[in-house]
Amino acid sequence: MNLLVLTPLVPYPPHDGDKLRLYHFLVELRKRGHVIDLFCLTRVKDDARYAPELLRLCRRIHIEHLTPFDLFFNVLGALITGRSLNGFSYFSPRFRDALRAYAHTPEGERTDCVLAHRLRMTPYAFEHGPRKPVVLELTDPMTLVSEQMRKTPGVRLSRRFAAMWDRGVLWEEEKEAIEKASRSIFVSPSDAVELQRRGVENEPLAVIPNGVAFEKGRLPRPMVYPAGVPVVAFVGNMGYPPNEEGAHRFLRNVWPHVKREVPDAVFVAAGGFPRASLRRLGNGRDIHVTGYLPSIEPYVLHADVTVAPLGVAVGMQNKVALSLALGVPVVSTPESVAWLPEKVRGWLAPVSGAEAFARAVVEALRKPAKARKKARRIGAFIRSNYRWDKSGALLDAVLKDAVRTTGRT
Secondary structure: OEEEEEEOOOOOOOOOHHHHHHHHHHHHHHHOOOEEEEEEEEOOHHHHHHHHHHOOOOOEEEEEEOOHHHHHHHHHHHHHHOOOHHHHOOOOHHHHHHHHHHHOOHHHHOOOEEEEEOHHHHHHHHHHOOOOOEEEEEEOOHHHHHHHHHHOOOOOHHHHHHHHHHOOHHHHHHHHHHHHOOEEEEOOHHHHHHHHHOOOOOOOEEEOOOOOOOOOOOOOOOOOOOOOOOEEEEEOOOOOHHHHHHHHHHHHHHHHHHHHHOOOOEEEEEOOOOOHHHHOOOOOOOEEEOOOOOOOHHHHHOOOEEEEOOOOOOOOOHHHHHHHHOOOOEEEOHHHHOOOOHHHHHHHOOOOOHHHHHHHHHHHHHOHHHHHHHHHHHHHHHHHHOOHHHHHHHHHHHHHHHHHHHOOO
């Protein structure tokens, strides 16, 4: 098929959740012979340098930069017009005009299906008209993310305000988009069930989990991991608000309890683009904040235990899946593992509350053989059931079904 893919990011390098997911989807669609035209709207000016990498997977690519100036006026526009901040912040007349021009090219006229990645792309996706089926790859329901932001202690005031503003209006936008689309895709079964409970029809929803891919072979121990010292790692994009807030909350409420029981333990927040407030907490002794890493696997593999101390966690947590796939113990909140089947959540035994979380971390550090045995058991399930080839086959079937039921061949 000829596919038009719309996304509010550039899916390369595939180093965090959304980029990782879309990049592997592009790889799997390319393997299956589909022709892909990719339109990206990004807030990162330098992202255009990744176009050559993506042209290996796509016939053509258009990258539009959303400037801070654009973002400022979009926020004002959302406040004036009563639109959601999450959705309207990605309005771009330049991006819209580029898509309109593309629609009149021979490639655009032959488009069989539009794959819109994230809710922010829906206004552009539906411009193609009723005979162009739209599949929404929403990944996570933004309504649920917004609700968790409002309720979770420690969330920054600006983020809490945005979540409060988006309450109600975001749900209406998301529900309308899902009902207009041919199909809608989520990463977690629990998210799809929750939306059905709220009144979204069952038929258009599909669940496609992420796969777990990791480097194989011998991976060197990171230099910030002292030899012979127990290491607690929190891996992921530390610039992503839920991760940032989780790291702050862990260091403030949990880490002091762990240090009293295991004084020589070291904590490492590994990955992404942390803001200054988190970087300042790194003291070069027992707390390290690495920043962006080209490869995260060594930081997982050589940790004694990884943590997922998230209060805001919708969808699949790749950090948890990767750690378990590598056989490394994980201590997590219930929110961080809601995407797993109930029996596997029972094996993992997530914990709530700072003291209980600290006890679980200390237990994993003091009884590493027991913790590793449990992690390997769950890891075998992860490696068998969360694979990109399986996810690619599911996505391929959803797209073909959308085209078939819309009457295009």
